[in-house]
Amino acid sequence: MRYFKVLALVILFFLSMVFFVQNTPELSKEVVLSIQLLQLKFTSQSLPYYLLILTAFAAGALLCLLYFMGDKIRLSGQLRTCRTRMANLEQEVNSLRNMPLDEGNYPSTAETAEEKNEDQA
Template sequence: MRYLKVLALVILFFFSMVFFVQNTPELGKTVILSIELLQYKFTSQELPYYLLILTAFAVGAVITLLYFMGDKIRLSGQLRACRTRMANLEQEVNSLRNMPLDEGNYPSAAETAEEKSE
């Protein structure tokens, strides 16, 4: 599985490079971003398109990384809780195995069969 992930990453990198090489003139064009909120107007400097694409990719990668880190922390907490519960249950089973049996409290198979036949 690890090799497939590396292969997928190499293929993604290859296609990214082909995209950037084939579209260099278009990606080199600049754009000015602006936003108006209530009375305020924000305007950016001239930015090339490729910078916007790379920034969006990097921001998406960081957000994805944070999401999966949070998910891993949550799942490791659940795993720890399940292991603790499993250890407690195993300890209970072992204590029940080592407990002596009283013959008076438990009917034998023969006694149970006699009661059913009556």
């Protein structure tokens, strides 16, 4: 499976490079971004398209990384809780398994068979 991931990354990188090489003139064009909120107007310096694409890709990768790290931390906590509970339950089972049986409280199979025969008669 690891080889498929590496192969997919190599293919993605290759296709990205082909895209940038074949579209260099269009991606080198500059654009000015602007936003107007209420009375405030913000404008950026002129930026090439390729910089916007690479910045968006990097921001997306960073957000995905943060999301999956948070998910991994949450699942690690759940795993730790489950392992602790499992260890406690195993300890309880072992303590019950090693507990001596009191012969007076538990009838043997021969005694239960005799009682059934007496009940049927």
